[in-house]
């Protein structure tokens with residue numbers, strides 16, 4: 001399983017599609033699977049049930065997909081904060097697509113579908129998550145100012161080498 005992690009706007013879904021096509025693997029995005037299964041949008045789940053309910057749902061779906069057939073899998077930006085997900089990721093190649101906070105905001109700031117963008121503490125959340133991303137990643141790829149195709153090639157090159165898990 002090849003898993004893409006990183007903050008909102010890192011390009012997990014865009015790069016994931018390219019990567020899956022190159023590798024001849026199916027692509028799955030946990031947010032999309034959650035929406036398909038529940039018949040509700042991520043935004044609606046946050047608004048009606050709250051973030052903790054979304055996080056549990058996210059963990060359940062992520063754990064299921066990680067245990068399933070080989071694929072390229074894009075996780076939601078906050079998925080790595082769940083201890084169970086951190087544990088489940090230890091068996092997989094985990095690519096951290098790194099994006100700076102300002103660039104992330106330039107890419108997604110006006111997206112109504114992302115409820116976390118309304119959180120006034122978002123910058124602190126970004127900073128807190130950096131260590132989680134790094135802890136579970138086996139490779140890290142910078143995305144700043146680069147087209148998705150170049151990032152995809154970079155990821156492919158690293159996947160050809162040994163995993164570089166930090167812990």
Ligand code: S3P
Pocket residue numbers: 006007008009012031042075076077078079113114115116
């Ligand atoms: C979230 C990121 C979103 C989605 C949800 C929460 C987050 O996914 O899971 O809105 O907490 O950062 P993307 O990273 O694909 O935008």
